[in-house]
Amino acid sequence: xxxxxxxxxxxxxxxxHPSDVPLAQRLAQHxxxxxxxxxxxxxxxxxxLRYGFGxxxxxxEELSRLLFVWMVFIGATAAYPAGEHMAFxxxxxxxxxxxxxxxxxxxxIRLLVILAAALLAWGAWQQVVVxxxxxxxxLGYSTSLLPLPALLASAAIAVMATVELxxxxxxxxxxxxxxx
Numbered sequence: 001x002x003x004x005x006x007x008x009x010x011x012x013x014x015x016x017h018p019s020d021v022p023l024a025q026r027l028a029q030h031x032x033x034x035x036x037x038x039x040x041x042x043x044x045x046x047x048x049l050r051y052g053f054g055x056x057x058x059x060x061e062e063l064s065r066l067l068f069v070w071m072v073f074i075g076a077t078a079a080y081p082a083g084e085h086m087a088f089x090x091x092x093x094x095x096x097x098x099x100x101x102x103x104x105x106x107x108x109i110r111l112l113v114i115l116a117a118a119l120l121a122w123g124a125w126q127q128v129v130v131x132x133x134x135x136x137x138x139l140g141y142s143t144s145l146l147p148l149p150a151l152l153a154s155a156a157i158a159v160m161a162t163v164e165l166x167x168x169x170x171x172x173x174x175x176x177x178x179x180x
Contacts, residue, residue, distance in 0.1 A: 028078035035071035039064045059138045066136075066145060073149035077156045083172045092171055102171065110165040117158035124151035 021029075046060035079085050092109075095102040124147045131144030163169075 022081075025078055025082065028074050031074050032071050032078075035067040035074070039067045039071075062136055062138045066139075066141070069146055070149045073153035077153040080157045080160055103168070106169075106171040107165060109171060110161050113161040114158050114165070117154040117161065120154035121151055121158065124148070124154060 042057070042060045042063050046056050050056040076085075092102060092105055095105055127147035128144045128151055131142060131147060134143040135141065136143055
């Protein structure tokens with residue numbers, strides 16, 4: 001019979017040690033945490049000032065918007081190599097007993113990811129170019145900083161998918177996340 005101590009020790013044994021997480025993944029996690037903490041602090045202070053004292057910080061909304069966009073695209077980039085993006089794996093699971101068909105499907109999927117990333121990068125690049133000549137109203141930063149993370153994320157994902165394609169990395173069809 002298992003005791004609570006046995007359960008907790010087995011949970012600790014299966015926990016991922018921070019040194020097992022790749023450096024890029026840890027940097028992304030820290031960058032996202034910093035963005036989130038800064039956004040939360042800016043919004044909290046602004047709400048307190050607005051409702052408590054009838055004033056506020058004009059830059060709070062603009063800063064939060066910029067940090068949110070960066071946080072989302074940093075997260076999207078970090079999620080790709082971890083296999084944490086949403087995936088429809090029904091067909092891939094059905095082809096597991098047919099290795100040649102699964103390899104072909106994997107190549108097609110990787111090519112589609114590269115195509116989607118290239119299209120996103122192209123659109124983001126166009127927005128970056130448009131934003132070069134504009135400044136944000138309150139903080140005065142170049143508005144090209146808003147679409148820039150989409151460009152960087154799509155380029156990074158395209159590179160990762162290309163490396164997986166060239167190396168012939170098998171498609172991960174298992175689910176490690178919680179399913180509700």
